[in-house]
Amino acid sequence: MLQTVISVDPLTESNCYILAEDKKCVVIDPGESERLLHTLSERGWEPELILLTHEHCDHMAGLDALRETYPQARFAASKVCNDGVQNTRLNMSRIMEVYLYFRGKPGIHYDPIVCRPADEIIEENAQLAWRGHTLRLVPLPGHTPGSAGIFLDENVFFSGDYLIPDEEPLLRFPGGDADSYQKITEPFLRSLPAGIRICPGHGEPFDL
Amino acid sequence: MTNLEKYDKAFIRLFKVKKEDLPGMKYMGDKKWDSMAHMDLMSDLEEIFDIQISTVDVLDFTDYNKGKIVLGRYGVEI
Numbered sequence: 001m002l003q004t005v006i007s008v009d010p011l012t013e014s015n016c017y018i019l020a021e022d023k024k025c026v027v028i029d030p031g032e033s034e035r036l037l038h039t040l041s042e043r044g045w046e047p048e049l050i051l052l053t054h055e056h057c058d059h060m061a062g063l064d065a066l067r068e069t070y071p072q073a074r075f076a077a078s079k080v081c082n083d084g085v086q087n088t089r090l091n092m093s094r095i096m097e098v099y100l101y102f103r104g105k106p107g108i109h110y111d112p113i114v115c116r117p118a119d120e121i122i123e124e125n126a127q128l129a130w131r132g133h134t135l136r137l138v139p140l141p142g143h144t145p146g147s148a149g150i151f152l153d154e155n156v157f158f159s160g161d162y163l164i165p166d167e168e169p170l171l172r173f174p175g176g177d178a179d180s181y182q183k184i185t186e187p188f189l190r191s192l193p194a195g196i197r198i199c200p201g202h203g204e205p206f207d208l
Numbered sequence: 209m210t211n212l213e214k215y216d217k218a219f220i221r222l223f224k225v226k227k228e229d230l231p232g233m234k235y236m237g238d239k240k241w242d243s244m245a246h247m248d249l250m251s252d253l254e255e256i257f258d259i260q261i262s263t264v265d266v267l268d269f270t271d272y273n274k275g276k277i278v279l280g281r282y283g284v285e286i
Contacts, residue, residue, distance in 0.1 A: 089251055089255070094251070094254070094260070095247050098267070112260075173248075
């Protein structure tokens with residue numbers, strides 16, 4: 001039976017989702033490593049697959065530590081997302097300290113980071129089979145060039161930095177694109193079926 | 209292109225203003241130059257001048273003219 005656990009980074013308040021089946025798991029958005037590795041170790045879960053909803057550092061800062069601890073875990077990403085995780089401007093780490101200051105968290109030291117390239121480059125609309133489940137990616141540009149929504153079995157949707165409760169999507173970060181958001185992403189998000197479970201990148205999951 | 213021309217171009221591109229409006233521009237003095245735009249401007253200037261601006265200096269970059277002084281700390285004479 002599928003189990004889902006959320007590990008929240010206290011600094012950036014980003015959600016990392018762990019989907020576990022028979023002690024094996026998929027990790028979506030490893031935004032930090034300490035809590036995540038503790039959760040995995042405590043439960044005896046082994047990551048097999050790592051996915052990102054987008055390339056920002058608050059969603060992938062724990063990626064390389066996770067891969068070092070679990071070298072069998074495969075990080076799969078679209079080319080554009082993969083490019084972003086290796087670029088300190090596009091992944092926001094270069095300006096994260098200032099961003100945290102503006103978000104009311106002054107005095108935080110945040111080093112620019114990049115992550116190793118993906119183990120596997122996948123199509124932007126890839127469909128991945130995992131232990132009897134289907135993970136389907138949908139490219140959703142606007143917040144970042146590499147943003148994607150991830151369906152789990154078509155009834156759960158990991159929305160990244162879209163559909164965050166009480167927040168408008170931020171489209172003005174480096175690589176952000178309001179036109180693409182309006183043409184592609186916004187209509188798609190409006191078309192999501194009522195009742196689907198939304199798991200946003202920040203804040204509590206909810207039913208649409 | 210001179211450093212001043214590059215500097216001005218960054219403002220004009222981002223804020224869609226005329227060159228003559230630049231000297232009066234202040235962070236938070238106009239809704240166009242909010243915190244998001246400020247981060248965008250800093251990223252642009254870092255890329256244009258191949259520098260990395262510290263957080264202290266990002267926060268010290270409070271207007272168009274002060275920005276020239278800030279960039280001077282990184283060897284960018286404007």
